[in-house]
Amino acid sequence: MSDTLSGNIDEIIVDPKTYGDEHSYHRAFDRLRRDDPVHWTEPKDYRPFWAVTRHADIMAVELNAKNFLNDPRQFLVTRADEDLLLEQTGSHKFAHNLVAMDDPEHRAFRSLTSAWFGAKSIRGLEEEIAALARETVDRMVEMGGSCDFAAEIAAWFPLRTIMIVLGVPREDEPLMLHLSQKLFGSVGGVDGMAGMVDAFNAFNDYFGKVTEDRRRNPRGDVATILATATIDGEPIGEAERNAYYLIVAAAGHDTTSSSISGGLLALIQNPDQMAKLRADPALIGTAVDEFIRWTSPVKHFFRTAVADCEVGGKQIRAGDNLMMCYPSGNRDASVFDDPYAFRVDRPDARKHLSFGYGPHLCLGNALAKLEIRILFTEMLRRIDDFELAGDPAWVEASFVSGLKHLPIRYKVRETGA
Numbered sequence: 274m275s276d277t278l279s280g281n282i283d284e285i286i287v288d289p290k291t292y293g294d295e296h297s298y299h300r301a302f303d304r305l306r307r308d309d310p311v312h313w314t315e316p317k318d319y320r321p322f323w324a325v326t327r328h329a330d331i332m333a334v335e336l337n338a339k340n341f342l343n344d345p346r347q348f349l350v351t352r353a354d355e356d357l358l359l360e361q362t363g364s365h366k367f368a369h370n371l372v373a374m375d376d377p378e379h380r381a382f383r384s385l386t387s388a389w390f391g392a393k394s395i396r397g398l399e400e401e402i403a404a405l406a407r408e409t410v411d412r413m414v415e416m417g418g419s420c421d422f423a424a425e426i427a428a429w430f431p432l433r434t435i436m437i438v439l440g441v442p443r444e445d446e447p448l449m450l451h452l453s454q455k456l457f458g459s460v461g462g463v464d465g466m467a468g469m470v471d472a473f474n475a476f477n478d479y480f481g482k483v484t485e486d487r488r489r490n491p492r493g494d495v496a497t498i499l500a501t502a503t504i505d506g507e508p509i510g511e512a513e514r515n516a517y518y519l520i521v522a523a524a525g526h527d528t529t530s531s532s533i534s535g536g537l538l539a540l541i542q543n544p545d546q547m548a549k550l551r552a553d554p555a556l557i558g559t560a561v562d563e564f565i566r567w568t569s570p571v572k573h574f575f576r577t578a579v580a581d582c583e584v585g586g587k588q589i590r591a592g593d594n595l596m597m598c599y600p601s602g603n604r605d606a607s608v609f610d611d612p613y614a615f616r617v618d619r620p621d622a623r624k625h626l627s628f629g630y631g632p633h634l635c636l637g638n639a640l641a642k643l644e645i646r647i648l649f650t651e652m653l654r655r656i657d658d659f660e661l662a663g664d665p666a667w668v669e670a671s672f673v674s675g676l677k678h679l680p681i682r683y684k685v686r687e688t689g690a
């Protein structure tokens with residue numbers, strides 16, 4: 274890895290292009306971890322913040338939720354977009370959902386669905402997800418040996434799973450995909466805040482109708498929990514309910530699909546690791562952790578300090594914002610042995626920070642891992658000889674990003690399903 278960096282590091286940290294090129298990202302953040310791991314960042318178009326780049330410092334901030342609040346800043350938004358948001362919604366906050374809440378409110382809202390998303394309860398979805406995985410691989414078989422894996426396969430599988438979770442009918446899935454990609458593509462991407470507000474309003478209209486339906490026809494899905502939820506005996510507010518639908522609908526698929534397509538790319542680029550996983554399918558659990566560490570689909574979240582304190586030897590003032598740089602923490606050599614090596618049997622893979630840490634730890638982490646495990650098990654059982662059929666391309670966005678194109682060729686095994 275090169276020692277030199279061209280350009281202004283503060284601009285590199287916020288530039289969406291950095292996130293569309295993993296080498297640029299890691300070159301910049303490697304240097305930060307070494308030279309200035311808690312870095313005061315003053316980019317031209319954004320309010321300043323501390324970039325927290327080491328694993329231990331990110332964990333320390335996430336664990337101290339009393340001093341580091343999620344309110345009021347959650348992710349990178351330009352000053353211009355913050356102003357536009359204020360003008361359009363009357364608030365700097367995009368949505369009052371779990372990632373924007375702090376205790377005691379966060380605890381109350383999270384506990385509405387935390388049992389549903391727990392590892393034990395999620396296992397109840399295993400059969401349905403396995404059926405989806407079979408259907409997904411059937412589609413790869415029908416495609417006859419080549420596809421754009423990111424756009425045609427990985428984008429759809431987690432979306433369908435989330436739609437099962439929410440009870441959204443199949444015919445509405447393209448709309449959900451479009452809206453959530455617009456939402457995430459806009460955050461830290463090229464469309465800016467206008468695209469985000471449009472997508473947000475369209476989600477609200479859609480889930481307003483879902484709420485009415487579940488009140489009349491309750492089912493076992495998350496939509497029913499949200500439609501009928503109460504806290505301290507009072508129904509939850511409409512804005513909070515819509516924001517909850519939105520985060521469940523949007524947080525669960527671009528993230529998971531990035532780990533699926535990035536995991537496959539890493540296996541193709543490391544044939545010894547592909548061979549190892551094929552030879553010992555019991556490694557799949559560790560391999561899934563490694564896919565998620567390797568890809569780190571969520572590039573950051575922010576916290577805001579309540580009181581003056583110290584992080585990584587730097588004096589932080591009350592009101593300062595801190596950006597937790599997850600992919601950087603996931604390449605920290607003080608935690609991960611040879612962090613730039615992709616290993617399906619990596620014993621320390623589970624220490625990754627891709628799901629965050631502490632009270633806001635990804636609510637869907639068990640679901641994401643289950644989905645990825647089931648899909649790869651099915652794919653590796655039925656498909657051989659994966660190879661690249663063109664250049665991969667990444668989404669350029671500083672909040673959530675991953676592969677948007679992964680052209681591949683493959684051979685279907687004679688034994689079939």
Ligand code: HEM
Pocket residue numbers: 335371372373383520521522524525526528529532565569570571574599626627628629630631632633634635636637638640641
């Ligand atoms: C590989 C896939 C995924 C990744 C990398 C990921 C990553 C993250 C991260 C980094 C956070 C913030 C954690 C923090 O602040 O400490 C988060 C929160 C969250 N995620 Fe995920 N996520 C994934 C899949 C999912 C899925 C499948 C769902 C399904 C519902 C989901 C729903 C949520 C929700 C609701 C939150 C907010 C939790 C809170 O603030 O209490 N995520 N996720």
